[in-house]
Amino acid sequence: CGGGGAKESSGSPASGPATEGQGSGGEAAGPIEAKIGAVLILSGGAAAYGEAQRSGLEMAKDELNEKYAGKLKLDIVYEDTGGKKESAINAVNKLINEDRVVAIIGPTLSAEMFAAGPVANENETPIFGISNTAEGINDIGPYVFRNSLPESIAIPTAMKAAQNRYHFKTAALIYANNDDFSVSGYKTMKKTAEELGLEIVAEESFAVGDVDFSAQLTNIKKADPDVLLISALYKEGALVVKKAREMGLRARILGGNGFNNPKVFEIAGDAAEGLIVATPFSPEKNDPKVQAFVKAYEARYGKKPDQFAAQAYDGLTIIAESLLKAGKADRKLLRDQLAELKDFEGVSGKLSFDERRNPIGEAVVVVAKGGKYVPLESVSD
Ligand code: 1QQ
Incomplete structure (x- = not known):
């Protein structure tokens, strides 16, 4: 040592x-x-x-x-x-x-x-x-x-895995514009979408504490994206997911680290089904x-x-x-x-720091199934 x-x-x-x-x-x-x-x-x-x-x-x-x-x-x-x-x-x-x-x-x-x-x-x-x-x-x-694990590692991992499976062509983004984590995650999502060759058809934002997302989601629904990327804390994030499904949005939904808490299932209920996120920890491991x-x-x-x-x-x-x-x-x-x-x-995995003390680690990509997250590779649709 x-x-x-x-x-x-x-x-x-x-x-x-x-x-x-x-x-x-x-x-x-x-x-x-x-x-x-x-x-x-x-x-x-x-x-x-x-x-x-x-x-x-x-x-x-x-x-x-x-x-x-x-x-x-x-x-x-x-x-x-x-x-x-x-x-x-x-x-x-x-x-x-x-x-x-x-x-x-x-x-x-x-x-x-x-x-x-x-x-x-x-x-x-x-x-x-x-x-x-x-x-x-x-x-x-x-x-x-x-x-x-920084979102700059977790989000691209999740987006690439989802892209390999679902072959999206278009994406929409929504994020909390007054929270540093949410803004940072949004930037990574946008950059990754561009790198994957996705066309960004809508971009919306809200503030932490908001409860009504209908205006933003109306715009997103009109744009009809293949995937909706959400960068938010669990409460607002889960409410967006719930409302999006109530409004009949057909897109797959992918979220950042904010979704890694079971409150998402409590708030969004069945609407959470199919939600894709990246996490370094899986209790099933x-x-x-x-x-x-x-x-x-x-x-x-x-x-x-x-x-x-x-x-x-x-x-x-x-x-x-x-x-x-x-x-x-x-x-x-x-x-x-x-x-x-x-x-x-x-x-939560193996950990080393790089020379700037940033964690070097790996993310697991999970998807919501029946009220919990399971590895994306374990589901067939
Ligand atoms: C950050 C996050 C949040 C989801 C923590 C709760 O990742 O603020 O960086």
Whole structure:
């Protein structure tokens, strides 16, 4: 493992404040005591993402504290943003300066990370996105990480698989124009559609919080596309799918990461049938690690984990293992260990970072069938 990154921390007392107020710094015989902040959406129209993330984190925390008993003691301080950038910034400031966390997990939305990531970066505190999929997240700075597969990888994977199967000629796009993730996903969808030689016959947008999409969908229906590409969070995205089917749109529908939450099925009902998305996590995966995770999660929470729970679980595991390599709860040493992550085998797949700390990983293409997502290759129509 080497731990080579530590060499760069010229005079480790520089990162002293990171360990203050955290009980043992880990150099004594006791366990490394690490307080981690989690900045999540736990209320409002996108709360199901944060709830799944908190479930994944709590399960990981308990398992890791048991597995590394005597070596590592993790504690998580949760902050709810309600999806608001201002709240994310305030939460990050509080966690860094008052709670003196060694690292922050989240925030849930890319938009929140673009707002709050710079604060953590300036304060030399590792901030680790578990669901940020927009382009440019890692460009915020060297203390910013994510294990969530960028849409620039996931969307083209899904669109190419769908194109190979259904041979679309025309496409329409609709997206939330005031959310960074949705805008970034829309740009990737448009670029990929052009690369695949599709003619774009309609392009529409809306705002997060909107509930009436009939004007946009009337235009889209008139254009009669072969595929409708939707870049949105689950609530608005699922309402668009529902309305599109009510209006009789015949197009196949393909969505981005926002659709990777079971709320989609609750909101869209039967209209979700056939919806295509890309995800790095599938609870069906024939892998003992994934199956053990799914079983333990179901036993604890009474439902299957979604991708957000899985990436949260992996995110805390990565931080815990990096803390053990760092040897103490120190922000700079932890950052250096995180930057060296290679071939981590998580429940949401294998993970390494490229030189810009972007995750290198693979997406599975899934399709909605009978109220859940199944691999596209497993269906015949
Ligand atoms: C982002 C996303 C959202 C779907 C997270 C919930 O991928 O904001 O980047």
